[in-house]
Amino acid sequence: xxxxxxxxxxxxxxxxxxxxxxxxxxxxxxxxxxxxxxxxxxxxxxxxxxxxxxxxxxxxxxxxxxxxxxxxxxxxxxxxxxxxxxxxxxxxxxxxxxxxxxxxxxxxxxxxxxxxxxxxxxxxxxxxxxxxxxxxxxxxxxxxxxxxxxxxxxxxxxxxxxxxxxxxxxxxxxxxxxxxxxxxxxxxxxxxxxxxxxxxxxxxxxxxxxxxxxxxxxxxxxxxxxxxxxxxxxxxxxxxxxxxxxxxxxxxxxxxxxxxxxxxxxxxxxxxxxxxxxxxxxxxxxxxxxxxxxxxxxxxxxxxxxxxxxxxxxxxxxxxxxxxxxxxxxxxxxxxxxxxxxxxxxxxxxxxxxxxxxxxxxxxxxxxxxxxxxxxxxxxxxxxxxxxxxxxxxxxxxxxxxxxxxxxxxxxxxxxxxxxxxxxxxxxxxxxxxxxxxxxxx
Numbered sequence: 074x075x076x077x078x079x080x081x082x083x084x085x086x087x088x089x090x091x092x093x094x095x096x097x098x099x100x101x102x103x104x105x106x107x108x109x110x111x112x113x114x115x116x117x118x119x120x121x122x123x124x125x126x127x128x129x130x131x132x133x134x135x136x137x138x139x140x141x142x143x144x145x146x147x148x149x150x151x152x153x154x155x156x157x158x159x160x161x162x163x164x165x166x167x168x169x170x171x172x173x174x175x176x177x178x179x180x181x182x183x184x185x186x187x188x189x190x191x192x193x194x195x196x197x198x199x200x201x202x203x204x205x206x207x208x209x210x211x212x213x214x215x216x217x218x219x220x221x222x223x224x225x226x227x228x229x230x231x232x233x234x235x236x237x238x239x240x241x242x243x244x245x246x247x248x249x250x251x252x253x254x255x256x257x258x259x260x261x262x263x264x265x266x267x268x269x270x271x272x273x274x275x276x277x278x279x280x281x282x283x284x285x286x287x288x289x290x291x292x293x294x295x296x297x298x299x300x301x302x303x304x305x306x307x308x309x310x311x312x313x314x315x316x317x318x319x320x321x322x323x324x325x326x327x328x329x330x331x332x333x334x335x336x337x338x339x340x341x342x343x344x345x346x347x348x349x350x351x352x353x354x355x356x357x358x359x360x361x362x363x364x365x366x367x368x369x370x371x372x373x374x375x376x377x378x379x380x381x382x383x384x385x386x387x388x389x390x391x392x393x394x395x396x397x398x399x400x401x402x403x404x405x406x407x408x409x410x411x412x413x414x415x416x417x418x419x420x421x422x423x424x425x426x427x428x429x430x431x432x433x434x435x436x437x438x439x440x441x442x443x444x445x446x447x448x449x450x451x452x453x454x455x456x457x458x459x460x461x462x463x464x465x466x467x468x469x470x471x472x473x474x475x476x477x478x479x480x481x482x483x484x485x486x487x488x489x490x491x492x493x494x495x496x497x498x499x500x501x502x503x504x505x506x507x508x509x510x511x512x513x514x515x
Contacts (some may be wrong), residue, residue: 105194144491162433209414216228256273371385424463455481480500
């Protein structure tokens with residue numbers, strides 16, 4: 074295949090314009106190198122994307138807690154220290170979500186696309202890549218969990234193994250005009266921050282009806298050649314319900330920290346809705362990623378108080394996610410062990426989650442554009458520990474991984490209070506990252 078990288082010296086090729094690819098492109102262009110960013114949409118669409126914008130978040134609009142004692146909070150703190158383009162854009166397009174960073178997904182993607190299109194050194198090419206490009210320049214593969222079948226086939230040749238995959242599911246999106254707000258109450262758990270969530274209180278009878286309805290409904294079926302492998306962080310809500318009658322009440326429908334102002338008591342369970350856009354035209358059912366058939370979704374979710382006349386802008390849906398067996402394929406720098414010019418970034422590399430994908434793309438951008446960066450991030454940092462884990466985990470049963478505090482290398486922190494211990498580990502992580510940044514003059 075003839076691609077643009079053969080015409081220009083010091084030009085990096087990126088395949089995929091998702092969160093990781095967009096972040097990598099920015100970091101490389103910032104360093105002074107040129108970038109060819111290939112995105113197959115709109116020529117070839119996926120089963121989950123709604124448009125052709127770069128960096129489109131297709132599942133949830135939440136980037137997780139901003140508290141430093143949380144895994145996502147520490148990751149975002151490190152990304153800010155590393156001048157993350159995506160995080161900076163996300164903060165400009167945030168919507169109310171308590172202590173979490175949630176965004177207007179479509180506006181964020183549009184803004185990122187416009188900024189990258191206008192950035193010197195970045196060339197965006199709307200074309201599907203169907204084989205591994207033959208170029209001696211650095212190549213970042215960030216084709217994402219929805220890699221096209223043709224390119225997935227090319228990757229299987231590179232990795233010498235059949236592609237691994239799991240199923241991911243997205244949440245329903247409801248039009249605000251169709252919600253009966255009189256039956257809901259606004260509040261955040263433990264009254265932290267603004268009352269940014271709408272809450273549907275359920276008594277035991279209503280909760281049991283919901284569980285019974287979901288367990289008895291028929292899910293969309295996988296194709297014969299696709300084995301169902303779910304990732305726990307994005308498990309379909311009906312799969313959680315099947316694990317036990319109270320699984321949802323202790324999971325996404327947990328009522329802790331919430332009091333119904335009309336009764337003065339804590340409900341048996343709570344369904345939460347979160348604003349999805351700045352205009353408040355749409356609300357997302359939090360934690361309700363599902364693969365139920367559309368007719369069943371409409372029937373079941375309209376039984377919830379306040380949603381009797383719900384109009385669905387988008388139903389929950391399921392799609393296949395593709396990723397490599399990272400421990401066999403890449404090293405701690407996210408480089409392909411068989412070919413050091415090739416890097417893997419984002420969810421296809423074996424990280425899971427929006428913020429983790431951005432972090433992966435950012436580091437690939439740094440590594441690909443700066444040959445002197447031969448020192449890996451300290452494993453006492455969130456990003457460093459995550460990249461080390463996916464490169465060194467057991468390959469026999471590898472699954473995509475989010476960052477958790479358990480991945481951090483021992484930093485000698487001793488504290489009985491769990492939250493304070495995480496805060497201390499986070500402080501150590503930021504100190505270690507700051508030293509790494511100064512040492513390498515990033």
